[in-house]
Amino acid sequence: MIPMMEKMEKKHPCIVMVPSPGLSHLIPLVEFAKMLVHDDDELNVKFIVPTLSSSSSSSSSSSMNSILNNSDLPPNITFTVLPQVNVEDLPVKSQTSTQIRFAVKHSLPFIHQQLTSFMSSTTHHIVALVFSIFATDVLDLAKEFNLLTYVFFASGASLLSFCLYLPYLDETVFSTTNNTMSLTETVNFPGCVVPFQIKDLPDPVLYERSSEVYKSFLNVCRTHSLVDGAIVNTFTHLESEAIAAIQQQQQQQREANDRNTDKVPPFVYPIGPIIQSETSNDVNRLECLRWLDNQPPRSVLYISFGSGGTLSQEQLNEIAFGLEMSGHKFLWVVRAPNEYGGGAYLNEQKEDPLHHLPSGFVERTKGEGLVVPSWAPQVEILGHGSTSAFLSHCGWNSILESVVHGVPMIAWPLFAEQRMNAVLLKEVLKVALMPEKVVDNDEDGIVKREEIARVIKRMMEENEEGLEMRKRIKHLSDAAAAALTQNGSSTKAFSTLKQKWKIV
Incomplete structure (x- = not known):
C-alpha cells in the first residue's frame, strides 16, 4: 500500500516558459517545447504568454492564435495567455525592443500569480524557468521561487556574444568617444570573424547613451550574465567562432573561480536549428x-x-x-x-x-x-x-x-x-x-x-x-x-541540458 501511495504522490517535472510578445519569440519556443516533451509523457511545459492589445498585424494575430490553439500540440504543453497590456501605457514612440520589455514588466504581477499557482501544484514540480531575450525582468521572480533560469536566445550566438560583451564596450569604447563615433567605425567582440561597423549593430546601440532605449538594452545585456544558461537557436557549424568564444570565456572564469557574476558568461547550449515543420492551412x-x-x-x-x-x-x-x-x-x-x-x-x-x-x-x-x-x-x-x-x-x-x-x-x-x-x-x-x-x-x-x-x-x-x-x-x-542527428552537436547539447534539469 505504501509504495502505491508514493507512486500516486510523485510529482512530474515541469518547465515554465515566458516568451516576449511577438511571433519571432513565440514560435521557436513552442518548437523547443515540442522537442522537450517528445517521447516523454511525464514532462510538462507550461507557457505564460504576455500580450499586447495591438501586438501585431491581424495576420500575425491569427498566426499566434493558430499556434496556441493547435490541436496537434501534445497535451503536456499548455498555455496561459495573460491579460493584454495596452500599447498606450507603454513609453510613447519608444523603440520596439523597449516596448516589448515594458510589456513584460507590466505583466509581472500576473506572471507572479501564475508561478505561485504552479509552485503549489500537487502534481508538478517546477524545474526551471525559460524566458525570451526581452523578458529578463522575470529573473527576480525566479529568484523568489528558487528556480533555475535560462534565457532562450531566438537569435544567433554572434548576437549573444555581442550582448555579453556590450557592458565592456559601454565602459571603454562607447564611453570614451562620447557618442561621436562615426557609423562606419568598427568594433570587435569575442567570436566575430569580421569587425562590425557601428551602423550594423542592433538598433538600441545606435541611440544616445543617455536614452531610455540604450539603457534598457544595456540592462538586458547585463542581465544575461546572471542566468544559469543560454539556450541558443543555432548550431556549431553555423557559428563555431561565436559559440567557442562564449564557451572559452565561461571556462576561463570557472578556472579563475571568479565570483563576480556580472562578468561570467552563462553556459551556452546551441540546440538548433529549431524551425517550424509546417504552417497553418489557410x-x-x-x-x-x-x-x-x-x-x-x-x-x-x-x-x-x-x-x-x-x-x-x-x-x-x-x-x-x-x-x-x-x-x-x-x-x-x-x-x-x-x-x-x-x-x-x-x-x-x-x-x-x-x-x-x-x-x-x-x-x-x-x-x-x-x-x-x-x-x-x-x-x-x-x-x-x-x-x-x-x-x-x-x-x-x-x-x-x-x-x-x-x-x-x-x-x-x-x-x-x-x-x-x-x-x-x-x-x-x-x-x-x-x-x-x-x-x-x-x-x-x-x-x-x-x-x-x-x-x-x-x-x-x-x-x-x-x-x-x-x-x-x-x-x-x-x-x-x-547537428540534429543522434550524435550531432545540437543533440548532444540538448541532452546535456536535459541532464542538467534531471529530466532525461
Missing part, C-alpha cells in the same frame, strides 16, 4: 503552393520581410519596378507601407497592402509573379522545388529556415539585429548578396529599381558566383541536418 497557403507547383524547378524568387517588417511607399514602388525589370519569376508577400522598418511588429495593419502597389503592377506581372497580402506559408515555400532564392529581412528564424532548405538569400535587413545577421550571411558565410542603397544626407536611403533588378539577375541566373553560393548553402543545409 487560403493563402493553398494558393501559394498551387502556384509554385506550376512553375519550373528553381525559378522563383521568394520575397518576404517577416512578421513585422515594413517598407516605405517609395521603396515598395522601387521593388515592384525592379522585379518587373529583372524578368524573373517571384512570389512576393506584400505589407502596407510604413516609414519604420518594424512598423508591423507592434501595430495592427488594417489596410489592403495590394492597394499600395504601382498602378497596373499586378496585372502586368500576372504571368510571372504572385503577390499575396501580409502572410504566406514560408516554410513550405522555402522547401518547394520551384523556389530558387529568398529576398529576406534577415530575421533569425527566416535565416534558419533558408539554411535548412538550402536556399541562398538576398539580404535586405530592416531593424533589430538584422544588419548584423546580414553581415554574417554576406561576409562570413558567403551565402547572400546585398543590394546597395543610394544614401542621401546620412539617412537610410533607398535601393533603386535598377540595383534591385541587377542583384536579382546575379542571384537567379546561372553564373560562377551563384553556383558557389549554392554549394555553400547546401553544405550548411547538410550540416544543419547533421
